[in-house]
Amino acid sequence: MSANDFLEWKSGIQQHMESALAAILPDPGIAPDRLHDAMRYAVLGGGKRVRALLLHAAGQLSGASVTQLDRAACAVELIHAYSLVHDDMPCMDNDVLRRGKPTVHVEYDEATALLAGDALQTLAFQVLAEQPLTASPVDQLEMVALLALASGSRGMAGGQAIDLAAVGQQISREELEFMHLHKTGALIRASVLLGARCGRGCDPRLLAPLDHYGKLVGLLFQVVDDVLDAQSDTATLGKTAGKDADQDKPTYVSLLGLSAARELSHNLLHEALAAIAPLDDRANRLRELASYIVHRKF
């Protein structure tokens, strides 16, 4: 399997997700049009779609159809998009730039950003529930609960709360890891499991190694994010660079230094690959994605 083959697969899924999301989001011509317009603005036109890629990659093990994986991946990307809209708001990170464009509350207004985020979260659960995605509907209900657990106060939203409380604090490496396992890790981990559970679902014995892979890739993603934030410029990132340091946020770079953080990312990649080493060739996209996450430039 060549690197070109992976890159082709990756851009295929990315383009594909753009169409799938565009089809699922309410048409801007439907009332309330300004809200629907803001929802589309928040979701479409960019994003690396890392969670959708992980879900599709894990879906290679589940015998799910592309349509089923697309819907589940849309649900995860809608949750991710809602969290970005709310995180960027003035009472949170107060950021003005995202994916190279003004953030939603800057382009529209704060109330519209709040409601657009709210409605994107709701749409995620609608998308995950309204069409059959699994051989058994009981499995699909478990997927709804899994996404909720990963996104809520004991997952992503909880991680965001821990992050806010940590601003300006001295925290330990264990505390930083705990925060990231929730803030970014939980949804990434859920993306892998959701892909593996679509359709007929993978061999249940693979769920534990896949979950371990997801946990490691979630941390890996965050470590690389911290490294990129510290060393890149705003134009490359498409979002405000160096903002962690400006906002006095603890990061892997502020805690370990740039070179140790880079080393950590390579160790995590090694562990993530080891976690799925016993799996057959159908796990190759997951292997390639983990490497891609370490070597990405933005």
Next chain:
Amino acid sequence: MSANDFLEWKSGIQQHMESALAAILPDPGIAPDRLHDAMRYAVLGGGKRVRALLLHAAGQLSGASVTQLDRAACAVELIHAYSLVHDDMPCMDNDVLRRGKPTVHVEYDEATALLAGDALQTLAFQVLAEQPLTASPVDQLEMVALLALASGSRGMAGGQAIDLAAVGQQISREELEFMHLHKTGALIRASVLLGARCGRGCDPRLLAPLDHYGKLVGLLFQVVDDVLDAQSDTATLGKTAGKDADQDKPTYVSLLGLSAARELSHNLLHEALAAIAPLDDRANRLRELASYIVHRKF
């Protein structure tokens, strides 16, 4: 069936819901504790639980267990609570008082209010999906989709967006009705249908009359709310009185006058009762609730 019997049933459900919600909300001792504390603060200790009452009343027709109705009612009350937390925020209605207590962003801070609202919404979908609530899991997936549709951009959140756009505008009675059918009506309507679909589910031929009843009761609830806002004081309401007029919001009272708005509420009650007239005695709680909604004092 005496009025006393109804009042006993009503306070029974209200007390019952308080315990059910307290058991479902994350313990404040679990990290992140401030977020969990804010979520409990937003949900517990009051509220009329009108949506839970409607769901339990409709549940009399579905053969569902009290435990099943409780869980579905918790989901609806969590959605309602999240919407209040976000609606009260400075970028929306900017209100400081709710159920006689400081609003969440006043008691905590804006970021915590934003995240608590987000996590309450997520919890609603978790609660609706993670335990069996229906004889068939396919029906339960449809209930998840139904709640999402009623809460999202084409339901409650959409109604809120229309409401914000209407501040200071001259709007017609049709536009006002369209707004309320979304903002308050959609979730009330969904509460009736969710109750009717729990357990074995009611006779499918009853879904259309129940839905019509839910639509009328949703409007009725809003008309009475507008009347109470115009004529009550803050201490009685437990929330800031007269704020519709202060904020220059169109209401049934501003559009029709107080006496015509009261007359409208009685007409809507009559229509709601007519919608479920063909149903047997198991619909009596729904009949009593509609009358209660018209005659409530806060």
